[in-house]
Amino acid sequence: MEHTVTTLNRPDQDFDIRLRPSRFSDFTGQEKIKERLELFVEAAKARGDVLDHALLSGPPGLGKTTLAYIIADSMESNIKCTSGPVIDKPGDLAGLLTSLERGDVLFIDEIHRMQKTVEEYLYSAMEDFVIDIVIDQGPNARSVRLNIEPFTLIGATTRSGLLSAPMRSRFGLLNRLDYYDAETLKKIVERSARILNVDIEPDGALEIARRSRGTPRIANNLLRRSRDYAQVKADNIITEDVASRALALLDIDDSGLDEMDKRILQTMIEKFGGGPVGISSMAVSVGEEPGTIEEVYEPYLIQEGFLQRTPQGRVVLPRGFGLFGLKPGNTQQELL
Template sequence: MARKTVVTGSEQQAPEPEPVRKSPEFSIDNPELDDDLRPQSLKEVIGQRKVIERVRIMLEAAQTRGDALGHLLLEGPPGLGKTTLAMVLPKELGSDFQITSGPTLRAPKDLLPYLTRASEKSVLFIDEIHRLPPAVEEFIYPAMEDFRVDIALGDGLNARTVNMSLKPFTIVGATTRSGMLTAPLRDRFVNRAHFDFYEHDDLTTLLIRNARKLRTELTEDAAQEIATRSRGTPRKANNLLRWTRDFAQVRQKAGPISGDVAREALAMIEIDAIGLEEMDRRYLMTLITVFTGGPAGIQAIGHSMNVPPDTLEDEVEPFLLRQGFIQRTPRGRMVTAAAWEHLKIPPLK
């Protein structure tokens, strides 16, 4: 049963939703869009081919029927384009768009303005939806299923319930930790899409296109250098692109950014050929020099590095695990032979 929200005169006024975002069409000659690297239509989205193809079918089917798009859950690691895709959908539908995030919706009254202002076939994007409080999550159930909300007015013997109908709209939720979603919320999304890390070729294409948006130019060699060090993440690739552009503007002066300049720029911020950063190497060297390669507990490693253990778990270990440089065992973390080889250190006998 959906939990009811009580609205009384003593409660604070609910915050106004963010205004609907309407982005102008991209033009290489429009200076206002120099730093707007997000695609403006579905055909401009690079990578995630399986996800884009399924979304294209959903959009075409909904537009053919004249219905609102089914609720969509986007899941996957950060920086892979979930928010980008969510912002493209209303442009394809020609509808309004509202955006909020799970942590900001502390009570049902915080969500209510977004629901009541949702126009027909509009899109409401909730980022980090796994962080919705239980009361807000239960309040959103009838809105997703029946496009209605139950509002309790007053208190005590004078309380009464008002059933408010909503216009058919679409909720797009994004989460980096889908395992934290409750089953009732997850099952109310009729469509789900999982984002994977990007291939180097897709990142190379993305970088060359975004370089033009930043009014610069990359050689193929430079784009590949940045792509291979971007950990398969477009957000990381764009950040490195901006740094390389700034570096080239000072050191190269003119002409397309060459591979040599890109390598020199990335070396200055201590990112190696496969994307390892200074903190990653510190982690590996601590395991090797202090714990002779492991096993070692994350708390012990964190204390040795003077870094919070949760920072290591969330920001350092995922990429090292993907590269096969460490193992998580019941006894603790261990360095693999691949890490010794990459760091050019002979394994201990």
Template sequence: MTESQPLTASASEPEERALEAALRPKNLDDFVGQQRVRRQLSLVLEASKIRGRTADHVLLSGPPGLGKTTLAMIIAAEMNAPLRISSGPAIQHAGDLAAILSSLSEGEVLFLDEIHRMSRPAEEMLYMAMEDFRVDIVVGKGAGATAIPLELPPFTLVGATTRAGLLPGPLRDRFGFTGHLEFYATAELELVLRRSAMLMDMKVNSAGFAEVAGRSRGTPRIANRLLRRVRDWALVHGIEQIDARGASEALDMYEVDARGLDRLDRNVLHALCTKFGGGPVGLSTLAIAVGEETETVETVAEPYLVREGLLGRTPRGRIATAAAWAHMGLAMPANAVLAAGQGTLGFGPDDGDDQD
């Protein structure tokens, strides 16, 4: 594992991806958590089967690792339909989308991950495809261009996005069902871990599950990844049943602390507190101080630190909260108290970046 890929990051090696696929639930009954979305989605799919029609288009939004891809696979399985998988970044031209759509079979489920990153021409083509099941293929250029209509078989589009606000309104409105996935409670993550441990033939007691779940950032993908690292630790140390102490020792070795913070998270807080007196400090300056790219700090570390109330974003830059000083075991100076009192923990429009 490289320093730029902490254990709690979303990137994974091919072996990890293969194991993650094996741990994915295959139907809605096995899918843990997200009860509201599950109930609503189950109703949509059941009604479609009763009518004998393809299911309405589905948009799934929420942070990474909560099960959007898994739900897309479950939708295809519940509808007894084949699944085609692509992503927004892979569709940069209308022709790319036309090639995919024209090869779909009737009732097929098309899953587009990160759908908000599609190009605008492809988005505009998708409008007509979703609503009327047809696309216009433009042949030629300029005054001699001709639009050839191409009829499409009925299909179900499942779009996934981590940033629903970036989707244009006309595209959002064409989805028949929209579900937003929330972070998991610790008790729900324990259920996820119990199922995964059974599939991996691991012996873990209740306290061990609770220890891993508490460090998993409310995200099943991270919980399963941490459980696999605990399994490796137990295998090397010859431990048959994992308890809270064993899980804690294993995850401490992988630098994931009791609150779920990894090396990058702690480096950000340590630099903010010790080098900049708790802030405010600009994002690019903070990134340089921890030796990471600005985007890495902003997209990997910052969201969780803000959600945990450890870091705030203000018009003048990032600040460490009182909870951050306490978590790092540092005394909070008076000027940091004043700065924290003027901060905000949100991602509002007045959030500043750099006063470098």
């Protein structure tokens, strides 16, 4: 099957592809979603039908792209991949849609970032498999309707709340991926280690899993770094102690928090008394984009009880204060 990628390749893409499961049976975690998708795929194939459009939402690195590829493989279809920001003109979308064959999968990552004018062209494509292209401008303008082959659109988003209601309503299959627990991530780390021919002990795999923020992509990246550390300093064997030392070198603590996580919490405590503080003020204070804080750092901090979103702004919870030996109401300056 042809897998056409229209986005730019990442430097670690070969690594990701090697570790990416190609079948539902190889995909670890997200059991309800996996069972649901597998059933719908089987039913569509049995009818000789095209799978309904699917929306995959959730934080980055949980397997949305991997599931899109597995769906395409299971449907014995080609897949074409792009992302919302890349499609900046209706003509770009028309070119993609008219190149699809019956049953093909079009995967759009970050679909919530698609421009409104482009998004509206998708409505008729998703519902009736037609697109209306406006040719020329002014008095000579005319609309041409193009028929396209029935296809499956799989959209991935880290911020489903930014999707418009008309777009969301056109997806028949809505699936939200959640963070993984440590035991599930341990299985993923052990599978990846086998593929990479890395010698890892069960306790070493669990240590990596515990600090992976509930995210397979992070677990695989930490496995790579632990492999490098073991190669240079530990005879190529990742034990619990080796994994712990490797992750300490990366400034990743026992809770999986990295330097930026702790900077966000510490800045909120020291400069804003623990909050409430708005996302814009927080972003300026830590030198990071608001969108990155909202999509990458906040979900895990909220999930683990370090941070809370309120109508007034972000607030550090007692566990966040405890990370620095503080209690709510006490800032670093007050202790000094």
